[in-house]
Amino acid sequence: MIAKLAWRNVWRNKVRSLVVIIATTLGISGALFIAALISGMMDKWVQNQIETELSDIQIHQEDFVIEEDQKFFFEKEDLERQLTAFANEIKEKAYRIKAEGLAMSAHNTYQVILLGVDPDQEPKVTNISNYIREGAYFKEPGRIKQILISQKLADELKVRMNSKVVINLSDIEGEIVGEAFKVVGIFKTSSGIFDESHVFVKNDEFAKVLKMKPGQYHELAIRTGEEVEVEAFQTELQQGLDADLMAESWIQMSPALKMTEGYMDTFNWILLSVVLTALIFGIINTMLMVVLERTREIGMLRSLGLNDRKVGLMFILETIYLSITGAIVGNILSFFLINYFGNKGIHFESWEEGFEAYGLQAVIYPILELNFYVLVTLLVFFTGLLASYFPVRKAIRLDISTAIRN
Amino acid sequence: MEVIITKDLEKIYNPDTVPVHAVNGISTSFEAGEFTAIVGPSGCGKTTFLNLIGGLEAPTQGDISILGDSISTKKKSEMTDFRLHNIGFVFQAYNLIPVMSAYENVAFIMELLNRPQAEIKDRVMELLDAMGVGDKAHQRPHQLSGGQQQRVAVARALASKPKFILADEPTANLDSHATETLLDLMLKMNEKEGTTIIFSTHDIRVMNKARRLVKMDDGKIVENGKPDTA
Incomplete structure (x- = not known):
């Protein structure tokens, strides 16, 4: 019942909810697409280095x-x-x-x-x-x-x-x-x-x-x-070779390659963190407005016997519905975009020389592992949970009699 | 049998700045099954008194005993639970949940109490029919008139069969016909279900329907008795 009430509450002010959902959708799909672009670029870069020069x-x-x-x-x-x-x-x-x-x-x-x-x-x-x-x-x-x-x-x-x-x-x-x-x-x-x-x-x-x-x-x-897991195999291979021979994996031959891959992963998470932080503040602002607008209703619900836990749950669910809806739409949108451009590639021909200087191809095929989508959805869920803290606190701290008279 | 007893009840707002004695030493009691109107001019303390006996506000001094249990010392969570099980509220501004139908509004408290769905359905439809809004069960509050909304609010207050109902100026926003209809229905439910109903008003037509009148002025009870004697 609380879940149903929360879902309907989300759609009381359709324009406001849609603005939050669209903002979340654009933020998440944008972050996922950039992450896919970087992953695609790095993946191709590493693959190129292995296939052109290093081998495994x-x-x-x-x-x-x-x-x-x-x-x-x-x-x-x-x-x-x-x-x-x-x-x-x-x-x-x-x-x-x-x-x-x-x-x-x-x-x-x-x-x-x-x-x-x-x-x-x-x-x-x-x-x-x-x-x-x-x-x-x-x-x-x-x-x-x-x-x-x-x-x-x-x-x-x-x-x-x-x-x-x-x-x-x-x-x-x-x-x-x-x-x-x-x-x-x-x-x-x-x-x-x-x-x-x-x-x-x-x-x-x-x-x-x-x-x-x-x-x-x-x-x-x-x-x-x-x-074959290359690093494990290298260790095994080394043990089977004469002492004067040295087996090196591509990671050992080009540690900068692995390190850059790591940097790019970190960059992806930083980018996502920035989007999620912006999302938190957007949602907190919206939900505080919601509490302000529904002060009398909150007072009424609490006077009828809705306890703090259920009032809190109602606002937590509203916040999560708002953010998760945006995240799901954002995931779907980015999934299709990444798949489309993953097949067609994004052509940066005018910057080809610059790309080549760094050993990169001027055509990038965005790629993103499925678990990244799941992880982002979970992160948005927890972001929603975190963002609900202030609205929930405000709602359960309202004085009932004052709220009813609001 | 006395279900509500107040003793030297006081409520002072802004005690440290500009003290306002909203309720000033009220000692009274209410019997089970009473249909009582608390009357008096605006600002005389009717709403505050109702809020105090409904546990929505804590008294500055004095004690309130409901069903033999002092509520002045109850914790916030205990009081919420107490209200859920024992008290029904009707507000001046109806205060129905706008995103729920009339049926869902009435069923709300029973669902909070985890009553079986079959029982909820029977009880809700029985109450909505009794209040003359059975055909509006699936309409949302904005699709109902003020009088219809308030009848749904009364049905909601009665849904869980509370020991008593507190109604703060329930007819203030209604025209004379809707007021008459609502009071007749409330009286009927009072008689049928035996629920103690205490409501505040300053409407003379409403006072005449009450079985007992409690007149307040300046936070005190100034007259108390049957309408013809009070």
Whole structure:
């Protein structure tokens, strides 16, 4: 009965209640949509970093990680033997040769990271092959060694397809070597930072330049199955490897990525807190007005025998109905908006360069986990509960005889 | 049998600033089944006296005993519960719950008392029919005339079969016909249900219907007895 009375009371002043409900709806849907936008952006960012560069787990010689010297490599055969126990968890893997060097053209010189990859195996682990704008993801072996460079680096070096780029670097014996490579493909990922610093060559050709023997590599990139929890698997994997080998998850390789993800989560909660705080004050104001307007009625109800608990419950329910109605409508609205734009994407093409500078894609697909909706609804419920405190206190403190005469 | 006894009852408003003796040492009693009018000019203390015996206000001094139980010492929550079980109120401004139908208004107290739905339905319709508004059961207060609203308010006051009903100027907002009808119905219910009814008024037509008149002036009872003697 109290619940029915409270619900009907909400609709006594339809305009006022609708204003509160619409404000709540807009606040909640706005906050959820921004949270979804940020989540979508972060999700894609992390996914891009994993798919383009990091993969889930990488294995190196420990000294290679510490000293970044190409003389610290491992034998594929040895590592394969150690990985047999993890065949179920490892979905795909690709061996790489890695070194830093200078990329030179007739016009410019750039410091780059060279990745010697297997053209058949690497596309199963990373997605650079999807970003080829011109040329191909390597060709059949030819007279001259092949290189893939980014559009950005091509512009900096002022080279085009089929141009020659000379790479200078130290081989595993520490001697400076120079080798000419022919540009067979130009790629462009969503990360400008990655693009200007990475070039790809074929690992068999690169091994010869570095004087490495077949079967010797610096890096193994691993993609795990979706069901595998990467951090737990990394720990397990590390225990199964020789002491001189080091397995690192993408979180360990790029802690800033994980940290930024955490910051963005915090930002989402701060945003939501701001909306909920504004909501609290809006509801308190509305409900205090309600108590003021219904002073005589409250006096009447209490004189008839409605105790403080029930008077309080009536106003708590009214407050919760107001806020929860707005939250539910806001959730539904944002659910449809997020799903619509989650499929179509939001295009920020005019800011593409700015996005790329941070390694972000200019098309964002908002995404929000279902439990976030549930959590927000619960938070709005408790916000309503909190906001009802002052109206309830005012209602039960009214002097009955004064209230009736109001 | 005396159901209400007041002893040296006093109510002083603003005791620390400008003291106003609204009720000034009233000692009286009311018998079960009485139909009593408290009369007097505006500001003589009628409403305050009714509020005191209804437990809506606490006396400054003196004691009120209802059904042998002193209510002056009851806690707020105990008094609320006491009112719910024993007292029905009728107000000058009807004070029906605007978002509820006539039926729901009358059923309200019985639902608070957790009475069975079947009992509530029978009792509410019996009262609404008796008050001549049975056909208005599903209409909301704003769809009823003042007289009809007040009849619903009386039905509400009677719904839980309280020991007595306190009505503060119940006819003040009604025209003469509606006043006549309401008082006749209240008298009928007083006789049928045996409920003690105490109401305040300064309307001469209402006074003539009462079985007992309590005249007040300046917060005191100045005359007390049957209408022809008071």
